[in-house]
Amino acid sequence: MTALEYDVLVVGCGPSGQKAAIQAAKVGKKVLLIDREPRAGGECVHRGTIPSKTLRESTIALSKFQDRYGEVMDVDLPAHVQITSLMTRLNTVVNGHQRYIEAQLERNQIPRCHGRAKFLDPNTLEILSISGERTHVRGEIVVIATGSVPRTPDNVPVDHEHILDSDSLLSMIYLPRSMTVLGSGVIASEYASVFAKLGVKVTMIDKWPQPCGFLDSELTERFVRSFEGSGGTFMGGEQVLNVHWDGIASVVTELESGEVVKSEKLLCALGRVANVRSLNLRAAGLETNSRGQIDVDEWGRTAVSNIFAVGDVSGAPALAASGMAEGRRAIAHALGLGADAEPRMIPSGIYTVPEMACVGLTEAQVRQEMGGAIVGRAYFEELARGQIAGDDEGLLKLVADPDGKKLLGVHVVGEGASELVSIGQMALLNNNNVDVFLSSVFNFPTLAEAYVDAALDIVNQRRTE
Amino acid sequence: MNTFELWLDDQIRGDALELPVLPDVATKVMNLCASSESDAAQLARVIHNDQAIAGHVLKVANSALFGGGVKIVSLQQAIARLGMRALGDIAVGIVVRGRIFNIDGYEDEVAAMWRHSVVAGAYAKEIARTGRRNVESAFLCGLLHDVGKPVLLELILSQAERFELSEQAIDSLVEAHHTRVGAALARSWALPVSVCESIAKHHAWSEAEQAAESVYVTALADALAYLVAGEGAVSEEDVRRHGVLTHLNLYPDDLDELLERADQVLSTAEVF
Numbered sequence: 085m086t087a088l089e090y091d092v093l094v095v096g097c098g099p100s101g102q103k104a105a106i107q108a109a110k111v112g113k114k115v116l117l118i119d120r121e122p123r124a125g126g127e128c129v130h131r132g133t134i135p136s137k138t139l140r141e142s143t144i145a146l147s148k149f150q151d152r153y154g155e156v157m158d159v160d161l162p163a164h165v166q167i168t169s170l171m172t173r174l175n176t177v178v179n180g181h182q183r184y185i186e187a188q189l190e191r192n193q194i195p196r197c198h199g200r201a202k203f204l205d206p207n208t209l210e211i212l213s214i215s216g217e218r219t220h221v222r223g224e225i226v227v228i229a230t231g232s233v234p235r236t237p238d239n240v241p242v243d244h245e246h247i248l249d250s251d252s253l254l255s256m257i258y259l260p261r262s263m264t265v266l267g268s269g270v271i272a273s274e275y276a277s278v279f280a281k282l283g284v285k286v287t288m289i290d291k292w293p294q295p296c297g298f299l300d301s302e303l304t305e306r307f308v309r310s311f312e313g314s315g316g317t318f319m320g321g322e323q324v325l326n327v328h329w330d331g332i333a334s335v336v337t338e339l340e341s342g343e344v345v346k347s348e349k350l351l352c353a354l355g356r357v358a359n360v361r362s363l364n365l366r367a368a369g370l371e372t373n374s375r376g377q378i379d380v381d382e383w384g385r386t387a388v389s390n391i392f393a394v395g396d397v398s399g400a401p402a403l404a405a406s407g408m409a410e411g412r413r414a415i416a417h418a419l420g421l422g423a424d425a426e427p428r429m430i431p432s433g434i435y436t437v438p439e440m441a442c443v444g445l446t447e448a449q450v451r452q453e454m455g456g457a458i459v460g461r462a463y464f465e466e467l468a469r470g471q472i473a474g475d476d477e478g479l480l481k482l483v484a485d486p487d488g489k490k491l492l493g494v495h496v497v498g499e500g501a502s503e504l505v506s507i508g509q510m511a512l513l514n515n516n517n518v519d520v521f522l523s524s525v526f527n528f529p530t531l532a533e534a535y536v537d538a539a540l541d542i543v544n545q546r547r548t549e
Numbered sequence: 550m551n552t553f554e555l556w557l558d559d560q561i562r563g564d565a566l567e568l569p570v571l572p573d574v575a576t577k578v579m580n581l582c583a584s585s586e587s588d589a590a591q592l593a594r595v596i597h598n599d600q601a602i603a604g605h606v607l608k609v610a611n612s613a614l615f616g617g618g619v620k621i622v623s624l625q626q627a628i629a630r631l632g633m634r635a636l637g638d639i640a641v642g643i644v645v646r647g648r649i650f651n652i653d654g655y656e657d658e659v660a661a662m663w664r665h666s667v668v669a670g671a672y673a674k675e676i677a678r679t680g681r682r683n684v685e686s687a688f689l690c691g692l693l694h695d696v697g698k699p700v701l702l703e704l705i706l707s708q709a710e711r712f713e714l715s716e717q718a719i720d721s722l723v724e725a726h727h728t729r730v731g732a733a734l735a736r737s738w739a740l741p742v743s744v745c746e747s748i749a750k751h752h753a754w755s756e757a758e759q760a761a762e763s764v765y766v767t768a769l770a771d772a773l774a775y776l777v778a779g780e781g782a783v784s785e786e787d788v789r790r791h792g793v794l795t796h797l798n799l800y801p802d803d804l805d806e807l808l809e810r811a812d813q814v815l816s817t818a819e820v821f
Binding site for chain 2: 120121122198200212214215216243244245248249251252255256258331333
C-alpha cells in the first residue's frame with residue numbers, strides 16, 4: 085500500500101498535539117493530525133479538564149447560593165437531581181471549545197484524520213478507521229501526543245456501572261448517596277471535594293497520609309478540614325485489598341487494616357497511564373519505561389531521532405499547560421526554529437473545593453535546602469474581598485529564604501487560587517524579592533492584596549530576628 | 550400522507566392520542582426507587598399489591614442471571630437481592646410487557662417485539678460499558694425504545710375498520726410512526742429525558758439534541774438486537790457500517806467484543 089507523505093505526523097489532538105501541529109503548520113510544513121476521537125480536544129475536552137471544571141463551577145455556584153440564601157429560602161438540592169442538570173452548560177462549553185480548536189486547526193490548514201494509529205516503522209503509521217479501512221501515512225517527523233488513560237489496578241474491577249473511573253464518572257445520571265474515592269492525587273481530590281460539596285457522603289482512601297502530598301502541608305491540611313466539614317472522610321495510610329460490587333446495592337472496599345467501607349458507587353482515581361497500548365511502539369524501535377511512559381530528552385525527543393513524545397505520554401508534569409509548551413518546543417527544536425529553554429516555574433493548580441495552587445518551593449523544601457525559611461501568611465477572612473466573598477478558608481503563603489528576602493515559593497488555597505498564583509509566578513520568574521509586593525499597589529478590594537499582607541508578615545519577622 | 554396518517558398526525562399534534570396510562574404501581578415503584586428516604590420494606594409493600602409484578606419479580610430474582618444458588622422466597626428478600634434501582638427497571642419492564650406488549654390476535658408479533666426490546670436493553674448496557682459511558686440508564690432506554698410499536702398497533706387496530714387498512718399497510722404504518730407515538734407515551738409517563746429521546750430518535754439519531762449519547766447507544770443496540778435475534782433482518786456488515794459507530798467512537802475490535810457477548814445478552818431475554 086502506498087503511503088501518503090507528510091512533513092509532520094501528530095498522533096493525538098489534545099493540547100500538546102494541537103500546539104505541535106500548529107507550530108509546524110505555521111512554518112509551512114505539511115502536517116497531518118490523527119486522533120481516535122471524531123472531534124478535536126483530546127481527553128482534556130471530552131472527559132477530563134473541561135467537563136470536570138464545569139461541574140465544579142456549578143457546584144461552587146450552588147454552594148454559594150446555599151450559603152447566602154439558605155436562611156431565607158429552601159435551597160436544598162433534591163436527592164434525585166441528575167448530574168447532567170448540574171452541568172447545564174457542559175455541552176455548550178465543550179462544543180464551544182471544540183469549535184474554537186477546530187477553527188484554529190482549519191485556519192492553519194491542518195487536516196484531521198479520525199482513526200487509531202499504529203507504527204509500522206519509525207516514519208510510517210497505519211491508521212485504522214471506524215469502518216475498518218486502513219491508510220498508510222509517512223512523516224519525516226512523528227509526534228506522539230496520545231495522552232493518558234485512567235489506571236485500573238488488578239484488584240479494582242472497574243465496570244463503569246458501580247465501580248467507575250474518571251472517564252465514566254461524569255456520565256452518572258444521578259447523585260449517589262455515597263461514594264468511595266480510591267486515590268488522593270489531583271483527580272481523586274478534585275472529584276472527592278466536589279461530590280462532598282454536593283451532599284454525597286464521600287470517603288477518600290489512599291496509601292499516602294495526606295492528599296496531594298506534593299503540596300505544602302498547610303494547604304492540604306486546610307483542604308482536608310474543608311472536605312471533612314462537607315461530610316467527607318479521609319482515610320490515609322490505608323492499602324486496598326479488594327474491591328467488589330456485592331450484587332445488591334453496595335460497592336465493598338476491603339482494606340488491609342481490616343476496615344471495610346461500603347458505598348453506592350466507587351471512583352477509582354489511582355493515577356493515569358500513558359495511552360500507548362495500540363501504538364505498536366516496538367515497530368518504531370521504541371519501548372516504554374518502568375512507569376509505562378516514553379522517555380524523552382529536554383526537547384521531547386525519544387530514543388528514535390525523528391520521533392518526539394509530548395504531554396502526558398512522556399510523564400510528569402502531565403498538565404495541559406505544560407503539554408502545550410512541550411508540543412511547541414518539540415517541533416521548534418525538530419525544525420531548527422530556535423526553541424525556548426524549558427519553562428521554569430510551572431505552577432500547579434488543583435481544582436478542588438477549595439482550590440489550591442502553588443509555584444516554587446514548599447516551606448519544607450526551603451528549610452531542608454537552606455536550613456531555615458521565613459514564611460508569610462495572609463488569611464482571606466482578614467481581607468475585605470474575602471469577607472465580601474464569604475471565604476473563610478483561604479490562605480496565601482509566601483516562602484522566603486532564611487533572610488526573609490528572596491521569594492522562593494508561593495502557595496494558595498481558596499477560591500481563585502489558580503489565578504492568584506500567577507502573580508507570584510511572575511515574581512519568581514523575575515527573581516523578585518519579597519519587598520516587590522510592598523512597593524506594588526493592588527486593586528482594593530481584591531484577594532491579590534494577600535500578597536501585600538503576606539509580604540508584610542515576612543518583613544515583620546525579618547525585623548524581629 | 551394517507552388518511553390514517555393525517556388522522557394520527559392530527560391526534561399527536563393536538564395531544565389527543567388515547568394512550569395507556571402508566572399503572573399506578575409502576576409510578577410508585579419508580580418514585581420509591583428514586584427516593585433517598587425509601588427502604589426495601591416500603592417497596593415490598595407496593596409491589597405486593599400487584600400480583601403480576603410480585604410473581605415476576607420473584608421469577609427474575611430466581612433466574613440464572615441474578616440467582617446465586619439461594620432460593621428467593623419473599624419480595625423483601627428479592628428486593629435486597631436485586632437492589633432498589635435495578636428493581637425499578639425490572640418493574641417498569643414487567644408492567645410494560647403486561648399492559649402494552651399484549652394484543653389479542655397478535656401474540657406472535659408482539660412477543661417478537663418484546664424479545665427484540667429486551668435484547669436491545671441488554672445490549673445497550675454492554676455498549677455503554679464498552680464505551681466507558683454510564684451503564685445505568687442504558688437498559689431502560691433499550692428496553693423501551695420500541696414501546697411505540699404495540700401502542701400504535703393497538704391504535705391502528707381500533708381504527709382499522711374506519712380507515713380500511715390492509716395488513717401490509719398496518720406494518721408500514723407501525724414502522725413509520727412508532728417513534729412519534731412512543732415519544733408521546735414516554736412524555737405522558739414522565740419518563741427520564743434519556744428514555745424519551747431514545748424512543749423518539751433512535752432511527753433519526755443524527756437529530757438527537759438532549760441525551761444524544763443515550764440515543765446513539767440505543768440506535769446501535771437496536772441494530773445489534775436485530776442482528777443477533779432478528780432472523781436476518783440486519784446483516785453484520787450493516788452493523789459494522791452503522792453511522793452511529795463514529796459518534797460512539799467504537800472501532801472494529803470493540804464491535805467484535807460486543808458480538809462475542811451475544812449469548813450472554815440473549816440469555817437475559819429469556820429471563821424476562
